[in-house]
Amino acid sequence: MRNLDVTTLRSFVAVADAGGVTRAAGFLHLTQSAVSMQLKRLEELLDVELLDRSGRTIALTASGEQLLIYARRIVALNDEVVERLTDQAYEGEIVLGVPHDIVYPVIPQVLKQFHVAFPRVRVRLISSYTRALKEMHEKGDCDLILTTERALDPKGEILGDKPLRWIGAPGGTAWRQTPLRLAFGRQCTFRPHVVEALDLAGIPWEIMVETESDRTIEATVSADLAIHTMIEGTEPPHLERVDHGGALPELPNQLINLYGAHSVKNVMHSTLADFLRRAFAKPEAARLKIV
Structure with a gap:
């Protein structure tokens, strides 16, 4: 199994964008020889020529053009993962209120899914009765709540019937x-x-x-x-x-209703609301009813 190195791919993308090794080296804060060595190792790993060095300027070969598409995606995904796991913008706490009777089997699956997406964000689960949860939400003690009731209040959203x-x-x-x-x-x-x-x-x-x-x-x-x-x-x-x-x-x-999704504070809140929608939605539901 041959494994691509993200650092080497980043250098390759920089060379393609800068149009040359020298300018790419300055952008990457590396020496020209270090960048050239990384490109050479990449070509040896894949056993293809990535750069056409026959002219006065460096151009990509057909293989190089093909690799560039994947290299951009790999580097971007790497940066997204690092940012998601380390950026303080993805830290904090969300308070989710759920009635006792609908915690299982859905909520554990939602919490697990959310933890994978935002491992540095804590979801504090409060289990109580619908009436108490709505009072807590009105006071601002819960960010999102689910309820079980016969009707829907303003600014609520029906997830299931x-x-x-x-x-x-x-x-x-x-x-x-x-x-x-x-x-x-x-x-x-x-x-x-x-x-x-x-x-x-x-x-x-x-x-x-x-x-x-x-x-x-x-x-x-x-x-x-x-x-x-x-x-x-x-x-x-x-x-x-x-x-x-x-x-x-x-x-x-x-009705299984969701409250608080209309005033989501950030991407973490909106993502948790989306996970709840998908978990409780009926397969035949064409779309959710929002008031």
Whole structure:
């Protein structure tokens, strides 16, 4: 395997741009002999002539013209990587707020992707309820937030529109019990809509667990003591969608909204917003709805 050296390619590009070794050497702050030696090594590595030295001025051969295209791209990419990893402009912190129920499975993938793009930027993830996140965003405590809600406020952006699903223990029977036992968070925005759907269907219900802890809810549901509701596709692997065959009412869709993207501060914020859009976008969505 033969490897090209970026320093040598930079010298080659400089010679091509300057029209000669002497001027290129001055631009690179190297001696003329050092630049000539680098070009010679490059020709030996590729086993081709890159420069036509038959005339009074140096010209590129056909191989040299071809290499120049790649050399410019390699040098530019090298400089971009170095700048991205070392420039203080790509340092700092972004505060991202996400509701508990949609952290998995998407957000870890987004954070990993963003870290690759901006390794020197810290993303501080805050997980809370939609109502609390919107209050934090209004106060300026979060740069970007996601929400799960039925409507969209001004300056927000819809990333997804997904149905709520009944969730229970694998093979569980809690959904067959009367009254239907439910497990919910105290500030869960789904709860009023779920209760309304059950009342309209004439299904008696009771709250088995009311807590601030998602872990407590998952433990109760996993033990088949109650059922829960989650946005489609966000249920953890140890729970499953209840196959009730129509015995339970259909639940309304929930919007996954993004706030803060309209006032992005820099390229890091806009990139994180783009990663979130792509992660939550439906494949069939032609474009995002922006208000």
